[in-house]
Amino acid sequence: MSSSASSVLETQIFQYIDVHQSDLIKDLKEWVAVESDSVQPDFRKEVIRMMTLTADRLAALGATVNSVNLGSHQLPDGQDLPLPPVILGELGKDPQNPTVCFYGHVDVQPAKKEDGWKTDPYTLTEINGNLYGRGATDNKGPVLAWINAVETFRALKLVVNFKFVIEGMEEAGSLGLEKLLEEENQCFFSDVDYIVISDNLWLSNKKPALTYGSRGNACFSVEVECGDKDLHSGTFGGIIHEPMTDLIALLDSLVDPTGRIQIPGIYDSVTALTEEERKLYESIEFDLEEHKNNSGVKKFLYGTKEEILLHLWRYPSLSIHGIEGAFHEPGIKTVIPAKVIGKFSIRQVPHMDLLVVKRQVVEHLEGVFSKRNSPNKLKVSMPLGAKPWLADINDPLFKAARRAIKTVFGEDPDFIRDGSTVPVARMFQTITQKSVMMFPIGAADDGEHSQNEKISRHNYIEGTKVFAAFFLEISKLHRHLHKTSNMETNN
Numbered sequence: 001m002s003s004s005a006s007s008v009l010e011t012q013i014f015q016y017i018d019v020h021q022s023d024l025i026k027d028l029k030e031w032v033a034v035e036s037d038s039v040q041p042d043f044r045k046e047v048i049r050m051m052t053l054t055a056d057r058l059a060a061l062g063a064t065v066n067s068v069n070l071g072s073h074q075l076p077d078g079q080d081l082p083l084p085p086v087i088l089g090e091l092g093k094d095p096q097n098p099t100v101c102f103y104g105h106v107d108v109q110p111a112k113k114e115d116g117w118k119t120d121p122y123t124l125t126e127i128n129g130n131l132y133g134r135g136a137t138d139n140k141g142p143v144l145a146w147i148n149a150v151e152t153f154r155a156l157k158l159v160v161n162f163k164f165v166i167e168g169m170e171e172a173g174s175l176g177l178e179k180l181l182e183e184e185n186q187c188f189f190s191d192v193d194y195i196v197i198s199d200n201l202w203l204s205n206k207k208p209a210l211t212y213g214s215r216g217n218a219c220f221s222v223e224v225e226c227g228d229k230d231l232h233s234g235t236f237g238g239i240i241h242e243p244m245t246d247l248i249a250l251l252d253s254l255v256d257p258t259g260r261i262q263i264p265g266i267y268d269s270v271t272a273l274t275e276e277e278r279k280l281y282e283s284i285e286f287d288l289e290e291h292k293n294n295s296g297v298k299k300f301l302y303g304t305k306e307e308i309l310l311h312l313w314r315y316p317s318l319s320i321h322g323i324e325g326a327f328h329e330p331g332i333k334t335v336i337p338a339k340v341i342g343k344f345s346i347r348q349v350p351h352m353d354l355l356v357v358k359r360q361v362v363e364h365l366e367g368v369f370s371k372r373n374s375p376n377k378l379k380v381s382m383p384l385g386a387k388p389w390l391a392d393i394n395d396p397l398f399k400a401a402r403r404a405i406k407t408v409f410g411e412d413p414d415f416i417r418d419g420s421t422v423p424v425a426r427m428f429q430t431i432t433q434k435s436v437m438m439f440p441i442g443a444a445d446d447g448e449h450s451q452n453e454k455i456s457r458h459n460y461i462e463g464t465k466v467f468a469a470f471f472l473e474i475s476k477l478h479r480h481l482h483k484t485s486n487m488e489t490n491n
């Protein structure tokens with residue numbers, strides 16, 4: 001396609017997207033209405049229903065859809081729960097076109113109005129240009145933006161072959177996905193040229209970004225048990241070793257008030273910071289005050305932009321998430337819980353090794369516990385481990401996306417890393433050996449996993465356009481690269 005033909009096509013597509021804004025928002029409203037919470041077992045039916053809706057949507061696009069059954073998994077209490085299927089979709093098979101595989105997830109984090117939402121989390125609500133709802137930005141909005149971008153193309157002319165991997169267990173650790181990728185590596189993935197994930201946020205509220213790295217996450221459970229029943233704190237308080245007291249001491253030993261992880265050896269294999277890398281951080285635009293406002297907290301652990309970004313992207317962090325079995329309802333309950341399970345996770349970075357991290361954590365906690373001389377039972381486990389991911393920004397993917405961003409948003413993107421984890425990023429890289437890019441469309445203040453999660457109408461609509469523009473760019477670039485490499489082989 002000549003460049004003028006491609007710019008005519010681009011204009012037509014952008015107009016089409018603008019005219020169909022309300023349809024795109026209606027799509028998102030329908031998807032947000034499904035409580036596809038993969039974390040709480042009671043909602044599993046809804047996740048499965050969400051997978052069916054997604055499969056139907058892709059089929060309506062004309063794609064071949066394969067909903068792969070992954071069987072079931074066992075909960076810690078022994079209960080068997082069906083896993084939602086993973087959707088493998090395919091549209092177009094023209095050997096002239098590059099094949100771009102898109103990954104997204106349609107499950108969400110838990111949300112309840114009582115958590116402090118201003119609107120019902122499962123009713124997409126527009127206020128001042130923002131579309132509020134659970135999954136609006138993580139990750140239903142971006143998945144629909146991509147599908148709708150493909151749709152506008154189909155109405156005109158397909159320049160890319162599309163593949164889709166859509167799952168419903170991302171927020172619970174992408175169970176079963178790694179095995180499926182291994183099995184499909186020689187089949188579904190054999191003709192894939194590029195992989196795109198859009199499941200993270202820009203660094204800024206306004207400036208677009210492309211992401212070339214993410215942290216991994218090692219999730220831990222630490223269980224302390226004194227017996228098989230809860231006890232009256234008046235009858236037994238003062239004469240027993242309480243599990244919660246042990247657990248709080250264990251959790252308190254993990255990280256100091258400056259944010260430094262206290263587990264011996266944990267920083268040993270973190271890649272050393274080079275001068276060159278430090279300079280890279282200096283040149284990144286980052287508004288510390290804006291970031292603080294987005295978080296709602298008054299003070300960060302670090303005072304400079306460089307320190308903040310380093311600690312978000314390339315140093316590990318430890319967060320404590322909760323205690324199962326603890327009395328957490330309002331009011332007073334004078335009980336000694338018999339069994340409590342602390343949950344924490346370590347976002348880890350290159351070149352930390354998950355097995356080494358696990359050993360360090362177990363040894364540390366056992367050491368702290370043994371000093372307490374407690375007769376209680378301690379059990380430490382790592383139910384989930386996802387590895388960090390780092391890409392090469394010289395890959396054609398980044399070049400094409402950068403051009404698309406310039407066209408739609410009128411400025412060059414930030415090149416950023418991300419502190420959060422999409423477990424599949426590293427799996428794709430290791431198993432398929434194809435290039436992977438994260439192409440976010442959500443803004444830094446979207447509030448993933450938080451109350452009042454949103455995506456702005458602007459980002460959702462322009463995000464749809466930027467994906468469409470990207471299809472044109474990657475197709476042009478791919479053809480160009482292939483022409484050059486063919487000429488080289490012919491000579």
Ligand SMILES: Cn1cncc1C[C@H](N)C(=O)O
Nearest residue numbers: 170171172173217420421422
């Ligand atoms: C489920 N999980 C555990 N650790 C990481 C995850 C994935 C999730 N996207 C996150 O970054 O929080």
Ligand code: BAL
Nearest residue numbers: 138199200420421422
């Ligand atoms: N946005 C990072 C991956 C996730 O939380 O779903």
Ligand SMILES: [Zn+2]
Nearest residue numbers: 138139170199
């Ligand atoms: Zn996500």
Ligand SMILES: [Zn+2]
Nearest residue numbers: 138171448449
């Ligand atoms: Zn998430």
